[in-house]
Amino acid sequence: MLLTYGSRQGRWVLAATVGGSAVASIDATAVNIALPAIGREFGADMSALQWVVTAYTLTLAGLLLVAGALGDRYGQRRIFTIGIIWFALASLLCSVAWSAPSLIGARALQGVGAALLTPGSLAILEAVFVPADRGRAIGAWSGLTGVASAVGPFLGGWLIQSASWRFIFAINLPIAAAVVLVARRHIPETRDPDAHGRVDMFGGVLVTLGLVGITFGLIQGPNYAVLALGAVLLAAFIAWEHHTPSPILPLHLFRSARFSATNLVTFVVYGALGGALFLLPLQLQEVSGYTPVQAGISLLPITVIMLALSARSGALAARIGPRLQMSAGPVLVGLGLALFTRIGPAGTYLTEVLPAVLVLGLGLTVTVAPLTATVLAAVPARNAGVASAVNNDVARAAALIAVAVLPGVAGITSDAYLDATKFTAGFHTAALICAVLCVLAGLLAAVTIRNEDRPAQAQPVHPPHCRLDCPAPVATTSEQVRD
Template sequence: MDGNPASVDVAPKTGRYYKFRWLGMALLSLGVSLIIVDATIVNVAVPYIIRDLGINLNDAEWINSIYSLVFAALLVSVGKLGDRVGRKLIFLLGLIVFVGSSALAGLAPSGSLLILARLFQGIGGAMILPSTLSIVNATFRGKERAIAFGIWGGIIGGMAALGPLLGGWLTTSLSWRWAFYINLPLGAIAFIGGLLFIAESRDEDIRPGWDFTGFVLLTLGLLSLVFGLIEGQRYGWWIPQQKFDLLSFSWPYDSVSPIPVAILIAALCITLFLLVERARIRRGDVVLADLRLFRIPSFAYGNATALIVSLGEFGIIFVLSLFLQGALGYTAFRAGLLLLGVAGGSFVASGLVPRVASRLGARRAVNLGMALEGIGIFTLAPLIYSQVSGVRLLPSLIIYGMGVGFATSQLTSVILADVPTAQSGQASGLQSTSRQIGSAIGIALIGTTLASRLGHETAQQLSQIPGLPSATKDRFVDLISSTAGQVLTTLRGTPGSEAIVKAGESALSNATGTAAIVAGVFVLLGFILSLRLPASNES
C-alpha cells in the first residue's frame, strides 16, 4: 500500500501466473468479497444472536464495531508489511486468520467469545484488503489494470449491499452461525487458488524502519474511544452504574466510572499520535501516517466527508435491522430483502454515475449523492412506527441507496485526485481507514442513542398500562432495553403479554426514529463538508 505504484515489482508477461492472471483476479475478488460481506452480513443476524446467546445491546454493538475498528487500525500498517515481506504471503496469511476466526465465531458459545472471534476476523480482513489492491496493481498493466481496478471497486460496492440479504437468508434458513461458517469453504478455495495462481510481489524500494510508537498510540486511542462510546450506557457516563471487570482486573473506584477515563486516554493517545507523527516527519523517519497529505484540500475535506458519512451509513443499517425484526416481527431474510432496496438504489446510481460525473464533475456527483442520502434518511425517520408496512419504507431506502451509489463511487477519486503518485498507496490506505473508523464510531454513537432512548421510551409506554405492578414494569424496561427490543419476538407468543408487546414495539419504533435522525445529522454534516471540496477536482 505504501510506495510508488509505478515502481512496485510488476509480474512478468510470461509463465503460469501471467497466463492465469484473470483467474488470480477472480480469487482476489473472492477474498475481498469475504471481508466486505462480513462487515454487513451480521447486521440482520444480530437479533438472533441476542436471543440465542442472551447478550445485551452493548455486546451486540461490539460484535459489529470491533470488526470495523480493528480492520481500520491495522489497514495502513499491514499494507506496509505486505510491501516489505510480500503481498501474496500477507494475503494468504490473512485468509488463514480470517477463516480460522470465522470458525471460532460460528462455534462461539457466548457473546464474549464471539466478540473475540470478530476481533481476529478484523485482523484477517486488514491483511487481505490492502494486499489484494497491491497485487492487482502489480499484476495488471495499461487497460487491463483499469478493468481490474473497476472489478475490485465494483466487488466492494456490490458485496456490501449483498451482505444483509445473504445474512438474512442464512440466518432464517439455517442459523446465524452460518453467517460465519460460509467463510470456511469459500476461504479455502481462495487460499488454494491464491497459492497456485497468484504471483508474489513486493516493493524493493521501500524504506527500512517501522513506526511502532505511532501504531500503538493510534490503536490504543481508537479502542479507548469506541469502548467509551459503546459502554457508557452500561457502566455510567460519570458515576458507576455497574462494576467493570476484565479478566483479573477490577475497576477500583466507586466515585467515577471507567468511561471518562477511557475517553481521556483516547484523547491523550490520539493527540500524542499526531505529535509523534509530526516529529518523525521532521526527522525524516518512516511514519505510519504522513500528515502532510492533509495539507491537500481535496484529501483533507474528502477524508472528513468519508469519515462522517460512514458514521451515519453503517449506524442506520444497524438500527434498522433491529427495528424491522423487533418492532415489526420480520424474519432476518425478510429484513434483508427489504434492505436490498438500498442495494437496488445503489445499482441504479452506478449506471448513472459516468454520465453525471462527466457532465457535472466528480465533486458535484459526490454532492448529489450526499444530498440524496440525507433526503432518504430524513424521509425515512417519520415512517418508523410499529404498524408501518415495509413497502412504505422502500422509496426512502432506494433514494438513500442512490445517494450511497453516487457518493461512494466518486469520493475515492476526489480524495486521491491531487495526491502525488508516489504517495497514492498510503493515501489509499488512509482514506480506507477513515471509512472504517467512521463505521465503528457510527455504530457506537447511534447504538448508544438507540439504547438510551429505548430505556426512556419503554418506561414511558409501560407506565400507561393500567394495573401493571412497578416491579414488573422495571423488569420489562430492563429486558426490552438490554435486548434492543429483540425479546419482543419471544413475548409475542406468550399469552397475556399483548399490552407489553405493543408498548415495547412503540418504544423501539420511537427510539429507532431518534437514532435515524442522528444518522441523518451526520450525513448532513458530510454534505456540508463535501461542498468544501475544491472545484479543481472535477473532471
C-alpha cells in the same frame, strides 16, 4: 512477468482476489442481520451487540494502514494469504462461540485478518496485470465483490432462518481454503522495491488502543476516564506519526485543504450511514416483524442502483467537477435516512422501507464516485494509493464511532431493543440525527470543495466494493491503486 486480463493465470488471480474480498464482505454485511438472533441466544443487551460489530471494526480500522505497509515490505501475496487463513480461523472461533464475550473476542481477531487481506486485493491486481488491463481487472473486481456484498445479507438471512447464525461464520472456511489454494498456485509474489526500513507497528498499536479507549468509553458509559485515555493515545499517535521516519499515516497529505475537507465529509456521511444501518436490522426484525431473509434483502435496491449508476456518476463528476454532486449527494443520503422514521410496526415494505432505500441508494450513487475522485485529485499522483487507504480508514473509523455513540445519544438503552415501543422511538431519533449530519456534510462540501482542480488525470470510477458494512471509497484508477 505481468499478466493480461484474458490469460488463464490472470483469471485465476482475479478469482482469488475477488474470493478474498468477498469472504470479508459477505461476513460483514451478514452480521448485522444476525444481531437479533445472537442477542436472543446469549441474552445479550444493546452494548454487547454494539461490541459484536465494533470489535471487528476496531482491529480492522486500527491495523489497515499497517497491513498495507506489511504487504509492500514483505510481499502482497504472503500478507494476503496470511490474512485469509487468519480470517478463516477467527471465523471458526466465531461459529463455536459459547458466550457474547467469546464472540466479541473472536470478532476482534476476525478484524485483524480482514485488515491483512483487504489492502492486498487491490495491490495484487495493480502489481500483476499489464498497465493496459489494470482498469479492466479492477473494474471486474469491484463489480464482482459488489455482487458478493449484495448477496451477503440475503445469504446470512437464509442461513439464520434455515439453520443458525453460526453458519454465517462457518461458511467462510471452505471459501477461504479455496482462495488460499488458488493464491499459492497462481498469484506471483510482489512487493514494493522502494519499501525500506521497519513497518510502523508502534503507530498501529497506538491508533488501535486509542480507538479501543474511545469506543469503550462511549459504549460502557460514558466513561470519561477511559475516553480521556483514548484521546491521549490518539494524540500520541499523531505525535509519533509526525516524527517517525516511516509513518503509516503521512500527515503531510492533510496540508491539502481539499483532502482534509473531503475526508471530513467522508467521516460524517459514513458515520451516519454506519450508525443507521447498525440499528435498521434490529428495527425491521424486532419491531416490524421481518424474517432474517426479508431483513437481509431489504437493502438490495441500494446495491442495484449503485451498480447501475456509479460509472455514470463518476463520468459526470469528471465532466462538471465534484462540487455539485458532493454537495447534493449527502443531502439525498440524509433525506433517505430521514425516511427511516416512517418505519414502524404496522407498515409494509413498499410503503415504508422501499422509498427510503431508493432515495438512500441514489444519494450514495451521487456521492461516492466524485468523493473518490476528489480524494485522489487532492494529492500528487504518487500518493494516490495511500490517500485512498487513508480515506477508506476514515470511513471505517467513522462507522466504528457511530455504532458506539449513536444508540446512547438516541436514548436506546441496554435492553431497549427488546421493547418495540422504546426501540422505535430511539430508532426514529437516531435516523433524524444521522439525516441532519448528512445535510451538514453536504453544506460543508458546498463551502469547501471547488472544481478548479478538476484535472485531466480524473479516471473512470468503478462501483465501490464494500457497499453496506463499510462503503468506503476505494481507489480504482488504472495506474494509481495501492491500498
